[in-house]
Amino acid sequence: MGNPGRDLKRVRLKLPATPEDIAALEPGMIVFLDGIVYTAREGAYKRVLEDGEPLPEGLAELSNVNFHCSPAAAPDGEGGYRVGGVTATASFRFSKWMAEWLERTGTRIVIGKGGMTREDYANILVPRGAVYLTTVGYGTGALLGRGIVGVHAVHWLDELGIAQAMWMFRVENFGPFIVDSDLQGNSLFASHGDRVNQRLEALYEGLKPPALHRYGETDDRRKEVM
Amino acid sequence: MIGTDRIEKAAFDIMCKAAIDIPQDYLTGIKGMIDLEKGDLSAFVLQSMVENWEAATEDRRPMCADTGLPRYYVKVGDKAKLPDGFVALERALRSATARATTDVPLRPNRVHPLWRNDHNNNVGLNAPEVEWSFEPEVDWIDITTVHKGGLFGSDYRMLFPGDGIDGIKRFFLDTLIAFGKRGLACQPAIVGVGVGGSKDTCMQLGKQAACLRVVGDRNPDPKIAALEDELKELGNNIGMGPMGFVGSSMVVDCHIEAGFTHTGGMPVSVHTFCLSSRRATARIHADGSIEYRTDPRWFTPYMRRETIGWETPAETSSASA
Ligand code: SF4
Numbered sequence: 001m002g003n004p005g006r007d008l009k010r011v012r013l014k015l016p017a018t019p020e021d022i023a024a025l026e027p028g029m030i031v032f033l034d035g036i037v038y039t040a041r042e043g044a045y046k047r048v049l050e051d052g053e054p055l056p057e058g059l060a061e062l063s064n065v066n067f068h069c070s071p072a073a074a075p076d077g078e079g080g081y082r083v084g085g086v087t088a089t090a091s092f093r094f095s096k097w098m099a100e101w102l103e104r105t106g107t108r109i110v111i112g113k114g115g116m117t118r119e120d121y122a123n124i125l126v127p128r129g130a131v132y133l134t135t136v137g138y139g140t141g142a143l144l145g146r147g148i149v150g151v152h153a154v155h156w157l158d159e160l161g162i163a164q165a166m167w168m169f170r171v172e173n174f175g176p177f178i179v180d181s182d183l184q185g186n187s188l189f190a191s192h193g194d195r196v197n198q199r200l201e202a203l204y205e206g207l208k209p210p211a212l213h214r215y216g217e218t219d220d221r222r223k224e225v226m
Numbered sequence: 227m228i229g230t231d232r233i234e235k236a237a238f239d240i241m242c243k244a245a246i247d248i249p250q251d252y253l254t255g256i257k258g259m260i261d262l263e264k265g266d267l268s269a270f271v272l273q274s275m276v277e278n279w280e281a282a283t284e285d286r287r288p289m290c291a292d293t294g295l296p297r298y299y300v301k302v303g304d305k306a307k308l309p310d311g312f313v314a315l316e317r318a319l320r321s322a323t324a325r326a327t328t329d330v331p332l333r334p335n336r337v338h339p340l341w342r343n344d345h346n347n348n349v350g351l352n353a354p355e356v357e358w359s360f361e362p363e364v365d366w367i368d369i370t371t372v373h374k375g376g377l378f379g380s381d382y383r384m385l386f387p388g389d390g391i392d393g394i395k396r397f398f399l400d401t402l403i404a405f406g407k408r409g410l411a412c413q414p415a416i417v418g419v420g421v422g423g424s425k426d427t428c429m430q431l432g433k434q435a436a437c438l439r440v441v442g443d444r445n446p447d448p449k450i451a452a453l454e455d456e457l458k459e460l461g462n463n464i465g466m467g468p469m470g471f472v473g474s475s476m477v478v479d480c481h482i483e484a485g486f487t488h489t490g491g492m493p494v495s496v497h498t499f500c501l502s503s504r505r506a507t508a509r510i511h512a513d514g515s516i517e518y519r520t521d522p523r524w525f526t527p528y529m530r531r532e533t534i535g536w537e538t539p540a541e542t543s544s545a546s547a
Binding site: 004005008030070072073084089114139140144163193196206212214224 | 263266267269271272273274277279282285288289290291293327328330331333335337344375377378383384395397399404407408410412464465466468470471472501502
C-alpha cells in the first residue's frame, strides 16, 4: 500500500465553523482545523452545569469546537505555557452533560476519542446541529501538539488542575481528525462496528463457553461494553 | 559502587526516551502491518501513527499526551553495590518521575482515586509503582520505565483446567473485541497473556509479558511459543483494525508468561499495551556508566527458573550479556 488513505476526502476548516461547513462533513472525511479550539471535560462540565459557575465571556464568538482532551503542558516560566501534546479522552462518559453544554455554549463540533453511541447522536448532537470528529489513533499527541501554535487563555487552572482546566488553544492545520457523525446522525464507528460484527459468530465457532459464568455476562458480541 | 545521582539521571533519561521515542521493534512491527492492511481507514490510521512518532522524535515532544501510568521495573545484580541503600534508590525514582513531569513535559496523570487531588508530578500514594527482580552473578542495575495507557484493554478471568486452550482463546477474543471496538484499547498492540499463578501474579505476568518483551520475541517453551503465534493470528483475524475500523491490524505480537498455579484452576489475564508502546531501559554499571536500550530483557532464564536453586550461572550470563 503506497500511500494509505489517499482515496479519503480531506477538508480544512476555519473556526468558528459555519453551518454550511458543518453540513458538508461526511463520515470518514479527514479534517484539519484553523482557529480556536477549547478543551472541556468532566471538571469543566461540573463547574458550569452543576455548580453554576458562569462560562468564560465571549466563548461562543471565539470557538464552537469542544475537544475532550487534556494537554501535556507546563508553565514556560514567562507567564505562558508550553504545550507538548494533546490526546483525546473517551467521550462516551460525557453524554449526560452534552445536551445542556451544547445549548449553553453554541458548540457545533465535538472532538474526542471513540465517538458516542448512535442514540446519543440522534438525541443529543443532531437536534443541536452538532457533529462529532474523532482523533486518529488515538495516540497522535505529537502531531496534534504541532498544530497548537499558542494558548489563547486557560480557565480554572488552579481549581481543576492541568488535565481538567479549560484550555483555549490557537491552532493551525490542527489534525488529522476523522468525521464520525454527520448532521443526520450517521456514524462511521457504528457502520464499521456493524461490518466487524458480521464475522464474529464464525470466529467463536467450536470454542465452548467456560465452566464458570460471570454476573452481567452476555454472549452477544455485537453488544458494546461502553 | 552505584551512586544515587547516577540512578536519578538514568531514571530521568529513560522517562524522556520512553515518552518521546517509539521503540524500533514496535515501529518495524507496525510498518509490517501497514503493508498487509487492506482497510483504507485502518491503513490511514497506522500511517498517521508513524507520522506522529516521527514528529515526536523530531520535535522532542511526547508521542501521546496521555502519559498513561509511568512506572519502574528494577533488576538488581546480585553483586551490585549501592552505598546509599535501597530507600535512596526508591527516592531517586520518585524524584526523577517528578522532574520528568515538568521537564518533558508529561501530563500529570496521577490523582487520588477517591479525592481526585493531584500533586501535578505523577508521584503519590503507591505511585509510581516499582517492581523488583534480581539477577545472579552480575554487578549492574537495570532500570526500565513503562508508560502504559491506563483505562482500557486489560481483563482477568478465573478459568479451569477443563476450559483448556479453547477457554484461553475465547477469553483472549472477548477481551480484544470488547476493548477493540472504537479502538478504546488503542490497538494494534503488543498483547500480553498471563496464565496461572495466583490472581495478582496472573495479572502481573500478563502485564510484564505485554510491556517488557519486544516484538518478535518468543517464549523459550516451544509449545507456549506456538500458542503465542496462534493467538496473534487469531487476533488479527477478528476483522478489526485500529479504532475498531474494518481491518486486520489488531495484534502486533503476542507474549505469554506462565506461573505455577492452584491445582484446580487456570487463571488468565490479557493486557494490551497501546499504540504508544513506551518503554526504555538503562543499565547502570558498577563504574557508574550508563547504557540505554529499548529491550528490557526482564525475563531472564533466572526469572523463569522452575527449581529450588539456581545452579547454572553460565546460562544467566549468556542471556544477560
Ligand atoms: S491508550 Fe492510547 S491514548 Fe492512552 S496512552 Fe496509549 S496511545 Fe495514548
